[in-house]
Amino acid sequence: MEPSKKSKRITCLVVLAIAIISLLDEVQMITSRRKTLLEDEVMKDSMGDVGDFVDDADTPIFWHIPNSGGSSMKSYYNCMGLVEASEIGLEMGLARSGLTDIAFTEYPTIATQMFDAEHQARFFTLIRHPIERTASLFHHQISEMMKEEGIHKPDLAHLTLEDFARQRIDSKDNGGFMVSSLTDKRHSDPLTNDDLERAKDILRHKFIIGLMPKMEESINRFDNYFGWHTIRDHERCFDVCIRQGKRSDSYENVEESSEVWKMLEKFHYFDMQLYEYALELYDYQANLVLVQSQDELVVGGGNAPVESN
Incomplete structure (x- = not known):
């Protein structure tokens, strides 16, 4: 038919x-x-490579990952008298003016657009373990909400990190703040292994890496790299803002064998992979930044570690 x-x-x-x-x-x-x-x-064009000399026309940009030491970094560099540009200031042309010493941003891909080949952004950052960062965020939010006057919140006393983790997992958040920020993805967009590899590539070539567990050593690397170790108030500010200013978390660490750890490890899969790679980069960069004298900074080295497929 x-x-x-x-x-x-x-x-x-x-x-x-x-x-x-x-x-x-x-x-x-x-x-x-x-x-x-x-x-x-x-x-x-706009982001300088870590292996290149820092030019006077370049601007150091600190990638402020929430709950990863950014407030201490701001206090420290303000103490040393560095002129800080806000993101609005960068948009208004300070990136190319030569009038600013440092800028802070949570969104490196946006900040990058304010620079060009003649006035490059030179990125550095402090990275914290994703699960520790989430635990810190949870306790910080609870603490801030409990401080609000005139508002009775009996449920907050019983809210646990596991409850918080389940809320995050059930939300549209993809759990990959760092990978999303580096690849210009919305935090609700699904992430892929290609995004992870691109984020690794950006970190490898464009960022001086610092680690929260090694904060003092990391900051010394930053200061050596950008020549800030020669500033007169360097030692005093380092002692007041970093050594004495360390905040000891009042909550217990998350046990690796716990259910909440396993939940967050899965939720933060892409950021966990990027964090592990950042640990490798940190070790590699120990040989990248060398101070020869108070006035001379040498930047050099071999190839950064590359992931094998």
Whole structure:
């Protein structure tokens, strides 16, 4: 039996719909690829490589990852008298003015757009274990909410880190703050292994890495790299803001064998992988930044570790 005109028409429409969907997918892939290439070109021009000399026209940018020592860093560099530019200030042209010594941002891809090949952003950051950072965020939020006057919150006393973790997991948050921020993804966007590899590549080439558990050593590296170790108040500010200013967390650490650890480890999968890679980079960069004298800074070294597929 020959198919009717109606069935032929339906078949044609289905085939056409499939063809259109395939074409749209291909266009989306091409658009995404072009966007990535464009972003890579912007980063190549606007973000200095860690192995290059820091030029006077460059601006050090601290990537402030929440609950990872950013407040202490601000206090320290303000104490030393460094002129800080806000993100609004960068947008208004301070990035190219030569009038600022340092800037802080939570969104490095946005800050990068304010610079160019002649006035590059030189990024550095303190990185904390993702699960420890989430635990710190939880206790900080509870503490701040309990301080609010005139508001009775009996439920807060019973809220646990596990409750908080379940809320995060049930939300649209992808659990990869660091990977999302480096790859210009929304925190609700699904992440892929390609995003992770791109984030690793950016960290490897564009960031001087510091670690929260090694904060003093990390800051010494930053200061050596940017020449801030020669500032007159360096030692006093370091002692007051870093050595004496260390905040000891009043809550217990999350046990690695606990259920909440396992939940957060899965939730933060991509950031966990990036953190492990950052540990490798930190060890590598010990040989990258060397101070020869008070006035001379040498930056050099071999290739940074590359993930094997």
